[in-house]
Amino acid sequence: MELHIRLEGRKGLADQLYQQLRAGIDSGHLAAGTQLPPTRLLAEQLGVSRKTVAEAYSRLTYDNLLSGVVGRGTFITPRLPIRAPQADTVPLAAATTLERWSQRATVLGQRALDAPSRYDFVGGASSKAQFPYDQWRSCLNHALRRSQRHTERQFSAQGLPELREAIAHHIAFARGVQCSPADVLVCNGAQQALDLIARVLVEPGCKVAMEDPGYPPARQLFLALGAQLQSVPVDEHGLCVEQIEDGTRLIYVTPSHQFPLGMPMAETRRQALLDRAAALGALIIEDDYDCEFRYQGPAAEALQRLDRHGLVAYVGTFSKTLLSELRLGYAVLPPAVLQAACVAKHLTDWHSPSLQQWALARFIGEGHLNKHIRRCHEVYSARRERILTRLDGDLAPWFDAVSASAGFHLSALAKPGVDVELLISLARKVEVGLYSLAPFFSEAPVKPGLLLGFGAIELLDIDPALDRVRDTLQRLS
Incomplete structure (x- = not known):
């Protein structure tokens, strides 16, 4: 990589080189510890004599900005950068909007x-101590080999077919979710699934209902999109369905393991929620974030399994089941929502990382997840x-x-x-x-x-x- 230096004319070349290198060091653009090109190489790149470069390096060394290491080369000496005074900035027209987003931290x-x-x-x-790193490494190697053989440059925003098939089989077995691979959208964690669903459903001023207490990132997401948020209380049986207001467009719940209190939603309350959503024409987001781990009693069915009207969007994640660093999740969406969410996904990031999708599909298919x-x-x-x-x-x-x-x-x-x-x-x-x-x-x-x-x-x-x-x-x- 060439060092970016611009010399003008043929006079004072050593001084020009000195000034530009010094400015880069003082501003921090040339970081401490960076190795500079040898004098001969830099002279060839700039079209000047080696003596010119050596003179500039000598002055910088005298200023304690450079240091030479025998057998290795010339390096920038560690020091605190001197920041140039910032020019007067013009207030942005979107300053109020930016301030609102800045306050969304949870x-x-x-x-x-x-x-x-x-x-x-x-x-x-x-x-992390329980994670099977050796098996995951083997699956990543498989994904790299797949990438070598893969000739297409484009991938579906919905996710790789083999991963969607693996997810559909897994959640049908583990949670009783009724779906096909065609219903699954692969996302970068459950949070992106929530974002995509809300992005295509929520407009400024529309009503969104969610549990109180509830999941703060979901709350902040809905508010950031301009929703009129209704905080619906919970009791020992879950969400108090009768308090969902008329005109509600979206309902966010955690029925299997209420976040953060932990109690499951009662069966009668689940059916009441589905009936209320049908009367409103509202979509329910079922966030089933950690319910593969169950310790007593029969496993509660996913709310999605009881849905007969295409009103439940089932959201899950592998970040909690496997590793938070994985950042892969999924949503099982009704047909009315799926196409719009895929468009939003494509506009957001085209698709989730294909290497990780191949690896996870292999990981699930070989039984490592179970x-x-x-x-x-x-x-x-x-x-x-x-x-x-x-x-x-x-x-x-x-x-x-x-x-x-x-x-x-x-x-x-x-x-x-x-x-x-x-x-x-x-x-x-x-x-x-x-x-x-x-x-x-x-x-x-x-x-x-x-x-x-x-x-x-x-x-x-x-x-x-x-x-x-x-x-x-x-x-x-």
């Missing part, structure tokens, strides 16, 4: 930036039981566990007198990461409590962590 987005504690009960994080789920189910079940035992035991004076039979997080409601926010702050000082339920409430009265994720904490770490929580609570009491 508690989950901020949480991802925080340094993890030694003992971390973060929700939504899976166990084996991984069975392994994780055993691990998560033991962690869940340990947390419940402690909540029912020495932590019972302060917390009540919310009944939940799926997923890999639990919610615990605080009893009167417990200052949850102070507990979280003090727990952080003893290296325990706890997380409040409060940010998930919008208009409904906040129920103080904790969201206890057990996907990322090892079984042997749970007791030492909860011992520190108990001791902190005793001091507060």
